[in-house]
Amino acid sequence: MVFHMPSFVTYMLNEVISLKLYISADMEGISGIIDPSYIDPDRGKNYERGRRLMTHDVNAVIEAAVEFGATEILVADSHYKMSNLLIEELHPQATLLCGSPRNFSMMEGLDSSFDAALFVGYHARHGIPGVLSHTMSGVIKNLYVNGQVVGEFGFNAIYAALCGVPVCFVSGDDQIAQEAIELCPSISTAIVKRAVSRTSAACLSLSASARELKEKTKQALTSVPLLTPLGVKVPLELAIEFAHTGQAEMAAIVPGTEYRVGTTHVTFQAQDQYELYKVMRAMINLAGTVEFC
Template structure:
């Protein structure tokens, strides 16, 4: 059994603030070790269920957050950027299941450190008219590759977002949002035990067949900056619905990769810190 773990940071046990998850933040070094512990719990669960290979993609920010020597020895780490497939780099039909560790709610939701991919640069996103963030887009892209998302960990709002998108996914809430930068925390050991047990239990059961999004899918993104939207219109196939909103149609996972190009264009035009 080959398992793929995509690891974000905002939804990790105990982390609530930008200083916990951004390089240079006063608690970032602690945060990256907390991230490794959540990932390790998922790896232990996968190994207990019989996984023969576990790939971990460091999917947060600079994608160099996980300290390699802090990871479980069964994990094979994908680290650094650029990655053409972003938070799903290295995922393919040869994998049996996807586990999302440390995920967070989409922009506009009152979850811990909630945003969609680029802090406040992306105001809203839709997939076929349905509000979407990192959670929904990851699930839809994995399904297009023929791989089901089976477990997600994060705060309670992230878990609720995953359940609303695909209620077959087992969720583990490691904290409970009080506001965007405040949460009630589960004790660390309790949270990691819950992650390990959820992964082991879910992978020991029959895995669901994913239901891909009908093609062609429409991905729509509203940016904070009209300049970003205007520049993206230079990419073939990109259209606008208003001065700050662009759309493209196509098949996943290609549409997900195209979205990565959009973000690189946006990053070249803006220089604002997330979570402002």
């Protein structure tokens, strides 16, 4: 691991001169969101409420970052079709990256010029009893990088690390907070709800969650000069365990993948984070075309 000194950040007597931040915003870990009715743009009867709640949480983080001294903030809308945040209500200091497809999906636009990444509204990985827990799409049972099981948090943190950017903050329920700390012990976590089941949670009021998000954002930004991006070995071994063999067979169409017939695991050796992300997307999109009957 290499000590990370932000490229053009100058901390003087705790005063930040310049700070460039990347926010990846998902929806399942947003304040007050507890079931699919809030996050499905096609059929969700609470979807418009979900969009306002998502904008509320993202704005709280941006507001705190601006108060701290951030000068440039890129927000990547990172849920489903990636067009959920309400630009009409977005904090004026941020730029919104929205819409799909995007080569690097939830991490599009991140490069080494950013000082830190913040993950807002994230959720626990598949198989963990967190609110709306899953990994990327409904076809993935387990996702591994270099033998370690990861969810969206871990996969995206690895991508950020290979871009030379540490992840300093995550918000969501208590389960994603735990998952994030296991991988990045120094991360600041804003817990806006406690999971009761996959579709039930004890949620903070919006004013209380805004306070929590702002306080933990400032704590995270204070820690940035001391953070190191995750240590990750390259080349990267990507492995996906699918729910059934039909999905694995489709994913194995991607050139360069390895698949042992009769299993549900498909593997691939990726040369860098860009290949890792694109091949993962290609595999799950192909697997998603298989009807289960």
